[in-house]
Amino acid sequence: MNAINDVIDQARKAGRFAAGQSKSLSGGTSVIRGTNAHHPGDDVGILVLDAYRDHGRHQAVEVVNGYQDGYNARAAELGTDRVDRDQIKKGIGLALPPRTTDVEEDALRGAL
Numbered sequence: 001m002n003a004i005n006d007v008i009d010q011a012r013k014a015g016r017f018a019a020g021q022s023k024s025l026s027g028g029t030s031v032i033r034g035t036n037a038h039h040p041g042d043d044v045g046i047l048v049l050d051a052y053r054d055h056g057r058h059q060a061v062e063v064v065n066g067y068q069d070g071y072n073a074r075a076a077e078l079g080t081d082r083v084d085r086d087q088i089k090k091g092i093g094l095a096l097p098p099r100t101t102d103v104e105e106d107a108l109r110g111a112l
Contacts, residue, residue, distance in 0.1 A: 004059050007047050008066035014044050015070025023078045030071070030081040037090035038083045040067050045095030052104060057111040064088060064112060085112060
């Protein structure tokens with residue numbers, strides 16, 4: 001398995017964990033209260049930014065896909081809300097680390 005596949009797998013595992021936490025902490029809702037935004041977690045934000053910087057937009061999107069796939073697979077097992085791409089797109093800025101430039105954040109949102 002190459003390095004980017006390892007990163008995608010980490011994101012998938014983070015998504016599964018996040019869905020379990022969502023079930024435990026918020027009754028299974030996938031969005032931030034009062035919004036239609038989903039915060040994929042700071043660890044996933046770091047993975048996405050690093051994938052973008054090291055491998056480009058396409059691979060950063062694959063990391064997000066891995067997260068979303070993992071989250072939704074676990075949510076389906078638990079019978080809780082799934083997360084859609086629009087919710088992640090609205091919340092990705094919350095997850096990206098402070099070292100993310102405005103240009104990078106805009107490019108990532110555009111890619112999603």
